Amino acid sequence: MDRGLVDVVRRFNRTVTQRVGALDDSYLARDRPLAQSRLLWEIGPAGAEVAALRTRLDLDAGYLSRLLRTLEGEGLVAVGPGEGDGRVRTARLTDAGRAEWGLLDGRSDDLAWSVLEPLSAGQRARLTSAMAEVERLLMASLVTIGPCHPGDPRARACLRAYARELAGRFDAGFDPAGSGVEDNELIPPAGLFLVATVSTEAVGCGAVRLPADEPAEIKRLWVSGTVRGLGVGRRLLDELERHAAAAGAGSVRLDTNRSLTEAMRLYRSAGYQEVPRYNTNPYAHHWFAKPLT
Amino acid sequence: MDRGLVDVVRRFNRTVTQRVGALDDSYLARDRPLAQSRLLWEIGPAGAEVAALRTRLDLDAGYLSRLLRTLEGEGLVAVGPGEGDGRVRTARLTDAGRAEWGLLDGRSDDLAWSVLEPLSAGQRARLTSAMAEVERLLMASLVTIGPCHPGDPRARACLRAYARELAGRFDAGFDPAGSGVEDNELIPPAGLFLVATVSTEAVGCGAVRLPADEPAEIKRLWVSGTVRGLGVGRRLLDELERHAAAAGAGSVRLDTNRSLTEAMRLYRSAGYQEVPRYNTNPYAHHWFAKPLT
DNA sequence: AGGAATACCTGACTATAGTCAGTCATCATG
């Protein structure tokens, strides 16, 4: 624990959070209680499912319901049935609600501008790029990695995104049906499936197979675009290797497609060496292996 | 109003403020209501005057008093008479309070470390430097400049700091007594005194004399170390020149000591040219003037 | 088809935050 760095983070938390945060709240709440304003804001012009609002704002179901009734009473929101599932209801802004939302949106712009306005052009550029950097790296530090059943909704979401991306990037497209790995090969003790999440959203995954008679094999390493370049892939890979080593594997291998250049860069920098073809995966062009200590 | 920059600031406010702020609060409040924790924290091991706490936390006097009674009731705080003014009371932590404060301090460290811990060394360095940059520039944008009576406590505080600094930097020391400018020369319409403040703290000042028979003269331009390098001096100077021009001055001049190199750099970059000695100020080595449009 | 789970709702609460008017001691000022 580095005192100097910790102090910078503490100072930052203190000043930025309190000054900017308090300002932000006071701008959002106009006459209305803050919780109502936040909810109105979160519903947005496109509307939102009540369930989504609950998780996004982290509110008690009863409390949220009551807040929605109040906003309905003021004629700002209408809660109606959703599209598919008949239990899920959707909150939409009325015309008056949309007008109010627009007002909040404008105030939010004003607040942001009031931060930039006193600064010179050069300072504005430095401030915004530093803000973007803080945001990205804070995002990186909020990524948590943990084991997960491959049938879990978070895992499913990752695998869907993974397949969609491969389909878009491979010259020959990609058909997930023939990927040749069963879910139960990725459940301990046969293997392990990891997801990387930010709060509740899954932003990456990776798996390792641990067959009894062959080397361990990394499968389905994927990182969402929102956190790419932040070391999440490396953390997933490290964790999978650690697990394989703990399970007694002496080495680990993997295959990849020639269009996945960042992935190959990652493997090389993580100590993988290219090896001859060891399987018949039609989508693979390169095979890598790494000894485990 | 630049949309792209405004959007960056809005995103930053939204994500960083809310995520970090919420985390920070939840770490600070342990069993105890947040307001109590904040107060306990703010009192600190050194103790604090009740009046200072009120302005720092921006609390209602009655509410603060009640909070102090609660903390006293829990044996964490003792409120006693202060040093000088018998009306002002001082809150001090008891031994138990100090222990509790230490706990909060430790939790604050833990929280900061939990942000850094998942990152690589390079990322940590980048994050903390970006945080420091955001903090400094945000500070710069929080600086407000306005006119002020030279007898105002904020002005007095600045002038004291100014004199202290000059005394430290001038080869021959500095005696504020013989500075030769009366307060009433710096009050409209004879002149103007400006202070730069961050919330309630004065961080800079500057004045202009507008004698009937001579050019306008800039006096007492000073910027606190906490905001130096953030363009506050430039903003003060601009504002003073604008005022002088509006009052009909055709040019403005000033003198300075050879040890004040940043100030001279500022004057030159603001369009001032060195001119021959125009007064007998014993502390001055350089004289500058600038025509006003 | 029947039971478990899910999404939302209502009623009845409690806790926390914050406000306001009025009181009392102390201090600065003429």
Added chain:
DNA sequence: CATGATGACTGACTATAGTCAGGTATTCCT
């Protein structure tokens, strides 16, 4: 040494946030 200002305190409030135990309709699972 009266007068007004200031700092802290108390009592009596209100508003906001949040919790919890049911209850109903819908969907999922087998």
